Amino acid sequence: MKRYFFLAFLVINAIEAKTQNKSLPISPKQVLPASGVVKPSISKTGLNPAKDLTVIIDSVVDNSTSTNPDVKVYFSVANSGVADIDIKNINVQCYLDGAPAGGYGLPSSLFNNTSSILHSGQKWNDRIYSTGLLFKVTQVNVTNPLQPLFVNHTYTYSIKADANNLIAETDEGNNTASISIAGRFVPKNKDLAISGLKVEYNAVSKEYNVSCSIGNIGATNIDLNTLKYWDCVNGGGYVGYVVPIILGNVTQASCGASVCGFSVRLTINAPGNIISPGQVVTASGVAYGYHGACGGPLVFTYVLDPDNKTGDQDLSNNSVTLSIL
Known part of the structure; x- marks a missing residue:
């Protein structure tokens, strides 16, 4: 009799344990998906009868501080319909508070050795198919x-x-996924920043087209008229500029030569003299007269307000450097 009672006790406990395991809540995924070559499946419950894409936000990594904003969002594109979908070359657009905040494409090179076809119930992200590449389409920096x-x-x-x-698609509404992110950056009273330096070589003129952006990330207006300097141009001596500029320098690593005497300034293209908090403007120019005679990579350096005429309270974000071959 004791043997039967003990067996019944084990069966009851096993059933209770199984029931408890089923009822455990699923915690949010904190670890990114591992690399592989098999497209993971999604739930096929309620699939639409034709083509239908769905955006799934996998995780959010927020390492922001009061002085350094750093938020990354990881997402996947899923086929929630019953028909096959080729997602090669489709565009992914991001929005911040409804305003466009960058776009991304899914170029064919992402699908090397792997089909770009999503079958019914499958989802895709570049961590699964192209983890060896230098760029990450499905990781976006907010x-x-x-x-x-x-x-x-x-x-x-x-x-x-x-x-x-x-x-x-039969349903365009689920092509968009949204999340809420709390800001942490504490602005200073006066703070200009420079970013996005681009250098393009013109093989015909043998000159470099240079551009970047500057923004007011402080709390008060800043007068750009203070960013007017005397600058050297084309080896012909120093001249004064009536428009705000960003001073620059180009050196060549193999010989340490500098293009001092040639114009490498950038003109700030602002609609007015005042840049207000949150406003971003562009700056552009041409690096004349430097043809890379020494060999080796060229290093372009631009410094915004090096003399701190504006009273900038954080000069750590006022310079950009780019090295090109």
């Missing part, structure tokens, strides 16, 4: 150094798949 997420404000960040509407 924060922009020129437009940080300010403290005491909650932002809505949205990701939309197939933003150029290449694929006719």
Whole structure:
């Protein structure tokens, strides 16, 4: 009799343990998906009868501080319909509080050795198919150094798949996924920042087209008229500029030569003399007269307000450097 009672006790406990395991809540995924070559499946419950893409936000990594905004969002694109979908070359658009905040494409090179076809119930992200590449399409940096997420404000960040509407779908509403992100950046009273330095070589003129952006990430207006300097141009001596500029320098690593005497300044292209908090403007120019005679990489360096005429309270974000071959 004791033997039967003990067996019954074990069966009852096993049933209770199984029931308890089923009822455990599923915690949010904190670890990114591992690399592999098999497209993971999603729930096939309630699939639409034709083509239908869905954006899934996998995780959010927020390492922001009061001085350094750093938020990354990881997402996947899923086929929630019953028909096959080729997602190669579709565009993904991001929005911050409804305003465009960068776009991303899914170029064919992402699908090396792997089909770009999503079958019914499958989802895709580049961590699964192209983890060896130098860029990550499905990792988006929410924060922009020129437009940080300010403290005491909650932002809505949205990701939309197939933003150029290449694929006719039965439900366009689930192409967008949104999350809320709390800002942590505490602005200083006066703070200009520079970012996004680009250098393009013109093989015909043998000159370099240079551009970047500057933004006011402080709390008060800043008068750009203070950023007017005397600068050297084309080896012909120093001249004064009536427009705000950013001073620059180009050196060549192999010989340490500098183009002092040639113009490498950038003109600030602002609609007015005042740059207000949150405003971003561009700057552009041409690096004349430098043809890379010494060999080796060219190093372009630009410094915004090096003499701190504006009273900038954080000069750590006022310079950019780019090395090109």
